[in-house]
Structures are given as structure tokens and as C-alpha cells.
Amino acid sequence: MALAVDLVEDSPYRFRIPPRAPMRVPGVVFASRDLLADAEQSLEQVANVATLPGIVGASYAMPDVHWGYGFPIGGVAATDVAQGGVVSPGGVGFDISCGVRLLAADADGRQFQPALPAVMDGLDRAVPRGAGPGGVWRLTGPGQLERILYGGSRYAVEEGHGEERDLIRCEDGGAVGDADAAQVSARARERGLAQVGSLGSANHFLEVQQVAEVYDETVAAAFGLFLGQVCVMIHCGSRGLGHQICTDHVRAMDRAMARYGITVPDRQLACTPVDSPQGRDYLGAMAAAANYGRANRQLLSHAARGVFRRAAGTRLSLVYDVSHNLAKIETHEVGGRRRRLCVHRKGATRAFPPGHPELPADVREFGQPVLIPGTMGTASYVLTGVPGGDAFFSTCHGAGRVLSRHRAARTVTGRELRARLEASGIAVRPKSWRGLAEETPEAYKDVSAVVAASEGAGLCRTVARLVPLGVVKG
DNA sequence: ATGTGC
Numbered sequence: 001m002a003l004a005v006d007l008v009e010d011s012p013y014r015f016r017i018p019p020r021a022p023m024r025v026p027g028v029v030f031a032s033r034d035l036l037a038d039a040e041q042s043l044e045q046v047a048n049v050a051t052l053p054g055i056v057g058a059s060y061a062m063p064d065v066h067w068g069y070g071f072p073i074g075g076v077a078a079t080d081v082a083q084g085g086v087v088s089p090g091g092v093g094f095d096i097s098c099g100v101r102l103l104a105a106d107a108d109g110r111q112f113q114p115a116l117p118a119v120m121d122g123l124d125r126a127v128p129r130g131a132g133p134g135g136v137w138r139l140t141g142p143g144q145l146e147r148i149l150y151g152g153s154r155y156a157v158e159e160g161h162g163e164e165r166d167l168i169r170c171e172d173g174g175a176v177g178d179a180d181a182a183q184v185s186a187r188a189r190e191r192g193l194a195q196v197g198s199l200g201s202a203n204h205f206l207e208v209q210q211v212a213e214v215y216d217e218t219v220a221a222a223f224g225l226f227l228g229q230v231c232v233m234i235h236c237g238s239r240g241l242g243h244q245i246c247t248d249h250v251r252a253m254d255r256a257m258a259r260y261g262i263t264v265p266d267r268q269l270a271c272t273p274v275d276s277p278q279g280r281d282y283l284g285a286m287a288a289a290a291n292y293g294r295a296n297r298q299l300l301s302h303a304a305r306g307v308f309r310r311a312a313g314t315r316l317s318l319v320y321d322v323s324h325n326l327a328k329i330e331t332h333e334v335g336g337r338r339r340r341l342c343v344h345r346k347g348a349t350r351a352f353p354p355g356h357p358e359l360p361a362d363v364r365e366f367g368q369p370v371l372i373p374g375t376m377g378t379a380s381y382v383l384t385g386v387p388g389g390d391a392f393f394s395t396c397h398g399a400g401r402v403l404s405r406h407r408a409a410r411t412v413t414g415r416e417l418r419a420r421l422e423a424s425g426i427a428v429r430p431k432s433w434r435g436l437a438e439e440t441p442e443a444y445k446d447v448s449a450v451v452a453a454s455e456g457a458g459l460c461r462t463v464a465r466l467v468p469l470g471v472v473k474g
Numbered sequence: 475a476t477g478t479g480c
Contacts, residue, residue, distance in 0.1 A: 069475090093475070094475045098475070131476075131477070132477055133477085200475075200476085201475085201476085201478090202476085203475080204475085237475070238475095239475090240476065242475085242476095243475065243476045244476090246475090246476095247476090325475090
């Protein structure tokens with residue numbers, strides 16, 4: 001049953017949904033009026049999330065909010081573990097640990113341009129993508145998958161697929177420590193086995209980009225970025241493995257929920273207390289998928305490095321790797337007290353402020369790098385976290401879809417879109433024409449407006465804008 | 475997002 005939603009503008013870029021039973025906290029939506037056009041369904045989802053047991057602060061929505069499974073995409077919700085706070089797989093999403101990695105080349109666009117076609121052809125061959133099986137790693141046995149589930153990109157680097165800096169500049173040092181592979185079903189393992197080091201499809205991509213604008217030179221330099229520089233951005237997740245884990249644990253929680261006296265306004269919000277067998281099982285499986293997602297991005301980085309070295313004589317250094325679909329146990333101050341919270345970020349990026357102890361030492365004083373993938377014809381952004389801590393140090397994650405895949409594919413054919421992009425100087429290596437058409441830039445909100453609203457709401461600060469030179473897609 | 479459906 002959906003709740004009717006009132007929206008009160010508290011300040012520019014900040015709207016509030018007053019709590020009405022059974023909401024336990026208000027909804028807080030960071031956006032402009034323009035960005036909220038047609039957002040009614042997702043605002044109902046923000047209100048639904050506010051009913052969850054143990055939720056603290058507010059049910060938050062980022063400026064790229066749109067409708068999702070149970071929780072809106074662009075949603076942030078934290079629950080107090082000691083107060084019966086719940087964890088919900090719908091608050092993470094099907095693509096557990098979907099995230100973005102940015103690598104910076106030791107070359108600028110002018111030097112690099114002659115090598116671009118050969119690099120794109122090399123990436124076309126080296127990057128497994130599209131639906132179904134295929135990955136850069138052919139696993140030697142189930143033991144190796146187990147090591148990925150525990151070791152994440154740390155394991156990939158140990159096996160020679162990366163360098164030490166890759167771990168320093170990756171969220172959680174390349175692996176989360178609380179994975180429990182025993183909670184990853186046989187079916188999830190089977191799906192994951194043949195997809196290690198693959199991009200997937202839909203909005204996932206690998207792009208060669210160029211830094212088109214720098215808004216803060218000091219912070220950009222600390223992150224390893226300069227104007228004109230060539231970069232590689234990778235956006236992908238945990239493929240069929242994460243999807244199956246979500247499916248399995250939603251079912252388990254749906255069955256167990258009544259035992260804890262929990263009722264939710266939407267069955268897709270299935271949840272149990274963090275401190276329950278089902279809650280712990282899900283968080284263990286989710287952490288294993290998080291590690292799989294990092295290993296996935298690490299292996300694709302290594303494949304891209306090989307191509308850049310051979311075709312352009314260029315090195316790639318990791319700027320940062322951050323997930324935007326994850327729940328984390330974090331300590332935050334709420335109502336004057338430090339509390340242990342389960343922070344769900346679904347289509348929302350963690351954005352730790354300057355000085356946060358979990359940040360790598362060489363960027364700590366500048367805040368956490370936040371990576372925002374845009375759409376093919378437009379731009380992507382690098383942001384940084386700011387002091388303040390609203391929404392538990394979180395910000396937006398991307399442009400946000402406005403046209404359905406079906407409607408998008410009716411506006412343009414894949415071949416037309418490639419011709420248009422190539423004419424504007426962007427090389428395109430699609431696997432599927434249909435998949436390319438579904439990702440036409442018109443299908444998305446203006447990523448610049450999303451970033452401006454996020455900064456205007458005090459969630460982050462803009463560091464650099466990147467534009468695509470070449471796109472590799474499923 | 476996804477062996478694009480339960």
C-alpha cells in the first residue's frame with residue numbers, strides 16, 4: 001500500500017516529506033524542482049523506507065532519485081543496530097557493489113589522440129561484456145572463487161593483476177573483512193564462476209575519457225588528475241552472482257519477517273534485524289559480492305592497462321574505486337550520541353569528509369574521491385566529500401534514467417547513435433546495437449544538473465569534469 | 475542490474 005506524499009521545500013535543494021504514520025522519520029529529498037518532475041513514485045518509495053524498524057535521522061533521496069526495487073535508486077537509509085534496526089537487500093539493490101573505478105594515464109589527450117583507434121580496438125578485444133558468461137579470468141576451480149569472495153581485488157593483485165597502489169586507492173583497501181562465503185548459494189556461485197572480469201550490460205561501461213575542466217586544482221592534483229589528462233572509467237558490478245544473492249536473501253527475509261513482528265508497506269522492502277540470523281547471513285553474502293565486484297573491476301583495470309601499454313605506451317594509475325550499491329556498518333553521531341548504524345546506500349555514493357580516518361593518507365586532508373559516471377555523449381564527474389555529514393556522508397551516483405529502455409530504443413537505432421557519437425569525436429565499440437540504443441544520452445537526466453544539485457545541497461564539492469573519447473559497452 | 479519471466 002502506497003502512502004500519499006507531501007513535499008515541503010525547506011531550503012534550496014532540500015525538500016522534506018513530513019512523517020505520517022506509519023513513517024518513523026521524515027523523508028528528506030535533495031534535489032531541484034526540475035529534477036523531481038515525474039518523481040512521484042520514487043517519493044512514495046522514500047516515504048515507505050521511512051517506516052522501517054530502527055531507521056534514524058531520515059529516509060534520504062539524492063538528486064538522481066528514481067524508481068527502484070522497494071527502495072528508490074538514489075536512496076540512503078540508516079538503521080540503529082542496537083535498537084532492532086533492520087537490513088534490507090532492497091536497500092542495496094540487485095547489483096550488489098555496483099561501482100566506479102577511475103584510472104589516470106600519464107598522457108594528455110593531444111599526445112594520446114593518434115593511438116586512440118588502436119587502443120579502442122584493443123579494448124574491444126580485451127573487455128568481455130554483454131549478458132551471460134565470459135570473463136578475463138577462467139577460474140581453475142571453486143577454491144579460486146572462494147578466494148575472490150574473501151579477498152576481493154586484494155586477491156587479484158596478489159595473483160599479479162595489479163599493483164599495491166590499487167589497494168590503497170580502493171574503498172576498504174580492496175576487500176571488506178566480514179564476507180561469509182557460506183551464505184553464497186550454489187546457484188550464485190555457478191553464475192559467478194564464468195563472469196569474473198566482465199563488464200555486463202545496460203548502463204555499465206568502460207570509457208576512455210579526458211579531463212575537460214578542473215574546478216579545484218589542489219584537490220585534483222592530490223587525486224592524481226590534471227587538465228587534458230587521459231583517463232579510464234570503469235562502471236560495473238557483481239554480475240549474476242550479486243543478482244542471485246539478492247534474490248536468495250529477499251526470499252529468506254520475506255519468509256522470516258513475520259517472526260520478528262515486522263510489517264512493511266511494500267513486500268519488496270523485505271528485511272530482518274541486522275542482529276538476526278537472516279540479517280547476518282545477508283550481510284555476509286553481500287560482503288562476499290562486494291569483494292567479487294572489486295575483483296571484477298580490478299581485473300578489467302589490468303586488462304585495460306595491458307592494452308594501453310601495448311597500443312599507446314601509456315601507464316594507468318588508480319585514482320579511486322568506490323561502490324554505490326552497498327550497506328555498511330558505520331558509526332555516526334545521531335541525536336548527540338555515537339551509534340552503530342547499518343547505512344544502506346542504493347544508487348548513492350559514500351562521500352567521506354576531509355580528515356576521515358578511513359581515507360587513504362595521501363588524499364585524507366581533501367576528502368574522499370567520488371566518481372560519477374555520466375552518459376555516453378555528455379560527461380562524468382569527480383567530486384569530493386565535504387564536512388557536514390548530512391545523509392551519513394552520501395551523495396549522488398549518476399545521471400538517473402528518465403526514458404524506459406523500450407522508449408529509448410524507439411528514439412534512435414544503435415547504428416545512428418554510433419554515427420552521431422563518432423561524428424562528435426567519440427569512438428564507440430558496442431557489443432549489441434540494441435543495447436547501445438537503450439543507452440542513448442536522451443534516456444538520462446542531465447548529469448551536470450544532478451551534480452549541481454548535490455553540491456548545492458551541501459553533499460559534496462565538484463573537482464573535475466571528464467568527457468568521453470571512446471566508449472566500450474555491452 | 476539480470477541466463478531481460480514465475
